[in-house]
Amino acid sequence: MYRTVSRLLRIGVPRASCNSLVRTFTVSQARCASTSEVDKPNFPGSKSKFVSQPFLLDPDDMEGIPVYRAMNRDGVFVDESQDPKFDDNTILKMYKDMTLLNTMDRVLYDSQRQGRISFYMTNYGEEGTHIGSAAALDPKDLVFGQYREVGVLMWRGFPLIQFIHQCYGNCKDLGKGRQMPVHYGTKDFHFVTISSSLATQMPQASGAAYAYKRKKNGLCVICYFGEGAASEGDAHAAFNFAAVLDCPVIFFCRNNGYAISTPTKEQYRGDGIAARAAGYGIPCIRVDGNDVFAVYNATKRARELCISQSRPVVIEAMTYRIGHHSTSDDSSAYRSVDEVNYRDRSDNPITRFRNYMTNRGVWDEDKEKQWKLESRKMVMKAFAEAENEKKGQPESFFEDVYKKMPPHIEKQMNEMKQHVKQYKEHYPLEHFQPMS
Amino acid sequence: MATLCKTISSATRQASKLNQFSRLLSTTQRCNVQMAVRDALNSAIDEEIERDEKVFLLGEEVAQYDGAYKVTKGLWKKWGDKRVLDTPITEMGFAGIAVGAAMAGLRPICEFMTFNFSMQAIDQVINSAAKTYYMSAGQVPVPIVFRGPNGAAAGVAAQHSQCFASWYSQCPGLIVASPFSSEDCRGLLKSAVRNENPVVLLENELMYGTAFDVSEEALSKDFLIPFGKAKIERTGSHITLVAHSKAVGLCLEAANELIGQGVECEVINLRSLRPLDDQTIIESVMKTNHLVAVEGGWHHCGIGAEVVALIMESQAFNYLDAPVLRVTGADVPMPYAKTLEDLALPQVKNVLTAVKKSLNIS
DSSP states (O other): OHHHHHHHHHTTOOHHHHHHHHHHHHHHHHHTTSOHHHHSOOOTTOOOOOOSSOOOOOGGGSOOOOOBOSBOTTSOBSSGGGOOOOOHHHHHHHHHHHHHHHHHHHHHHHHHHTTSSSOOOOOTTOHHHHHHHHHHSOTTSEEEOOSSOHHHHHHHTOOHHHHHHHHHTBTTOTTTTOSOTTOOOBTTTTEEOOOSSTTTHHHHHHHHHHHHHHHTOSOOEEEEEETTGGGSHHHHHHHHHHHHTTOOEEEEEEEOSEETTEEHHHHOSSSTTHHHHHHHTOOEEEEETTOHHHHHHHHHHHHHHHHHHTOOEEEEEEOOOOSOSSTTOOGGGTSOHHHHHHHHHHSOHHHHHHHHHHHHTSOOHHHHHHHHHHHHHHHHHHHHHHHHSOBOOGGGGGTTSSSSOOHHHHHHHHHHHHHHHHTGGGSOGGGBOOOO | OHHHHHHHHHHHHHHHHHHHHHHHHOOSOOOSOEEEHHHHHHHHHHHHHHHOTTEEEEETTOSTTOOTTSTTTTHHHHHOTTTEEEOOSOHHHHHHHHHHHHHTTOEEEEEOSSGGGGGGGHHIIIIIIITHHHHTTTSOOOOOEEEEEOSOOSSOOGGGOOOOHHHHHTSTTOEEEOOOSHHHHHHHHHHHHHOSSOEEEEEOGGGTTOEEEOOHHHHSTTOOOOTTOOEEEEOOSSEEEEEOTHHHHHHHHHHHHHHTTTOOEEEEEOOEEESOOHHHHHHHHHHHSOEEEEEEEESTTOHHHHHHHHHHTSGGGGGOSSOOEEEEEOSSOOOSSHHHHHHHSOOHHHHHHHHHHHHTOO
């Protein structure tokens, strides 16, 4: 009886009403010739109540989880209380990072088409998800990305030229030319090296968050993934573990409508990725991914929950992949160019943010023209410099197989060096840093 | 029930046979202390957890259940939830968790109930654990240990009896070890936990109950066996037998039987599969001029195949008086019936046949 009263009090029923309600309740129960204690299901697997008619929960009858949007397409806050009140510098940095990324993407995509680099993936249309989320994190929060989160690194201050060094795999590449383009990784910026296998970063993020929880360092982990990658078994394991082990990890899903050519309606039947969270016991927020402020607010809220309660949170950012999946893809094969252009024109995160900036009075046509030229110059300068760098020392590819080079690999390395020295006229050594 | 009892009693008979040999033929210091393999593993894990607060163990049934094969008995009771974790049933999941924890600075010991189930997680082991240090150009180390029983057990048939020695040994970036004795288990597991690279430790379920002499040195908390160093369990001058894990016991048994015929076998316990101790094998073959490689796994692309190749590529080739022979498991998925299972695995008589063929004696 006391439990029922306290439950009613908690949902705001005044005490006098509680007592009379409970009395009525007990009386009606008595009429059913059983007491509430005996009739409660006592299964180890679930906490619920009995029903006397079969209870079929059909998700088709349920409304989808709503999308949180703070700023509309015209750059105006729908609800003023949602304005995070950034200062001018932050606003400008956000815009410049998004547009610089966009410019770099265009240059590097073209460079692949020209045969200068072998492969590239653009971030068109998703810049808002990167900048909004990155700005809400602590710079030391560990990031596990998938491959379309370059803006996160840009926000954190990863030098522009370093992106291009990696794409060229030259001697300045932090990855020492080991990986395909866009597989960035940098310890200094707390960004785990991108791995090609889809969704493998998800349970790793849960594990890293578990490690952070044990270290009590006040940080969290954020794991980015696409709605397609969420179909992998690794995703299921990651969610389940993070929930069971109370790991402080934000699972950030970029739902951009396509997984290469597979549209979302062929990827899943349910209400996206956000709807799965409850199944694991994880709280979730669905957000307009093209609204930088909404993404920022949602990530901030998620981070607070993560850190204060040591619980995972799922954020599903709804957006649209404006570019092709990669340079190996031509999306006109499976979606109309009109559809893409429509999306680009009507709901682009950069355009929306620019509208806000114009309304606020910190941006105008002249500034836009000037920045376009300036940013392009920055990219082209970095590009020219990176392109002219030599490749690393040839023998460097024998390193890092193990922490300390074992004798059999050292032997192979010396054999290679010997061979190349002997037949040096047959090898393009002028493109490489000299061998030791 | 009758079959189960027969299985257990024959396993015990096998174990006691090995017992006798381990006492007679082991080259470790004479000592009164006997330790079962499972206790060797248990004590090693216990001591490493005590030594370094970053070390923790996770796997299915490792905590309150004391481990599916009781290897982790008492550890959860002693160290609690923070150091010994039960995981939901998803190998790809908990292997991924463990890899991520290692990337973030912890030192996990990830138990696979058997290595057969590791196939479900093999992408995390190979593409993440093994290759990440290389792919990240040294920025992301993965100091993790994957351990569990490997190879045939008794009466558990095709999907529970495969040997994964070749599979894991193939991949650069991994260290792969396969202990035989209790001493091997203690030293290799401790080295594995302290190593900065990902290590795969292939144990053997049938050996868990076998007791071996353990030297005082091996009982010390800092007893480490280096990777890439094999152990000569028994010296001989007529023929070299090389094996890993349970097959080492088979070789010792065969060696004992051959004494009567005046044949002295040199038995090499590989201990490490990657890196492989080429030098010890080569030097032995240069001495005995005959080599038989014995393993429980299949012959195609097996450990024996690697041993043969390394001999061919070395100066030991010039010292061979006969081709290198291999004794391996039959090229079939493991059958269930006891009679068939016995025939599918190498027996002492198979080793004897190979030795006699190599030495051209009857």
